[in-house]
Amino acid sequence: AQSVTQPDIHITVSEGASLELRCNYSYGATPYLFWYVQSPGQGLQLLLKYFSGDTLVQGIKGFEAEFKRSQSSFNLRKPSVHWSDAAEYFCAVGGGGGYQKVTFGTGTKLQVIP
Amino acid sequence: SAVISQKPSRDICQRGTSLTIQCQVDSQVTMMFWYRQQPGQSLTLIATANQGSEATYESGFVIDKFPISRPNLTFSTLTVSNMSPEDSSIYLCSVESNREDTQYFGPGTRLTVL
Numbered sequence: 001a002q003s004v005t006q007p008d009i010h011i012t013v014s015e016g017a018s019l020e021l022r023c024n025y026s027y028g029a030t031p032y033l034f035w036y037v038q039s040p041g042q043g044l045q046l047l048l049k050y051f052s053g054d055t056l057v058q059g060i061k062g063f064e065a066e067f068k069r070s071q072s073s074f075n076l077r078k079p080s081v082h083w084s085d086a087a088e089y090f091c092a093v094g095g096g097g098g099y100q101k102v103t104f105g106t107g108t109k110l111q112v113i114p
Numbered sequence: 115s116a117v118i119s120q121k122p123s124r125d126i127c128q129r130g131t132s133l134t135i136q137c138q139v140d141s142q143v144t145m146m147f148w149y150r151q152q153p154g155q156s157l158t159l160i161a162t163a164n165q166g167s168e169a170t171y172e173s174g175f176v177i178d179k180f181p182i183s184r185p186n187l188t189f190s191t192l193t194v195s196n197m198s199p200e201d202s203s204i205y206l207c208s209v210e211s212n213r214e215d216t217q218y219f220g221p222g223t224r225l226t227v228l
Contacts (some may be wrong), residue, residue: 030214043156043206044219046115051215090156094215104157104215 002027004093004105012111014080021076021108023091033074034092034102035065044090050074061085086112116141116209118220126226127197134193135223137207142187146208147217149182152203160205163190197227 003026013019025031032051036044050058055067065076074091088109094102117140129134137146143190148160161169169182177210183191194201 014182034216036219041121041224043221046218078199094132096185096218101159106156 002093002101002103002105004091006089006105006108008108009106010109012044012113014079015083015112015114019076019078019081019110021089021110022073023074023105025074025084025091025093026072027093030098032094033065033067033096034088035059035063035074035076036092036104037087038062038090038107039087042111047089049074053086055109081110081112083114086110099106115141115216116195116211118207118218119224120194120205120207120220121222122223123221124150124224124226126228129198131197132195133225135192135205135207135225137220138192139188140208143209143211144187146190147208147210148182148190149206149208150203150204157206158173160192171190173186174202183187185194194225197225199227201225202227 005024007022033048038044039045047063048057050067052056058064063078065108067074088107090107091105092102119138121136142182146163150160151155151157160175161171163169163182163184165184165187179195181193204222204224206222207215210217
């Protein structure tokens, strides 16, 4: 069965500092990997996704993520965090190829301090 | 990507009543999904709704409690029946983009049951 682990429930960073959110997945084949962001009271917005090819993917809002098959990881990074990045971030894994059941991690809540 | 709207955005309901949530997408899509996000939790898939067929429910969710309609390729409803306080959650609709193997989410419906 597929699964996603986000080991950090809550992270606090200073504005302007770099950010890395961890994600580990379990999937029997080549995974389709996603990062979503949820601002308070909002739905989920897609930040970026990885299906194949270059293992470093760029997303919106200055985020990037790197797929490391050997570590079963898909960590999200941003070089300089802005106060507006405060939100909850969800990593997800699916199978692609038409209908895909997507499994979400438990989320990491990001707090940004001035 | 797809633009998805949900109605209502939030509601407060009495125990024992039912609420129907609507999901409208701006383009025709094959797959629509309904998720539940309980307070402080991640997303749990309730069911998958394909146009012209019965919804497929995940383990722990039944049609009598969460009936779903999918009358056409741009619209779906989820009813939460005979509500109890444990049904207080955010309910999210998502669609899978036919060409992108990616799910896009609506803004969610925040339900409080008293």
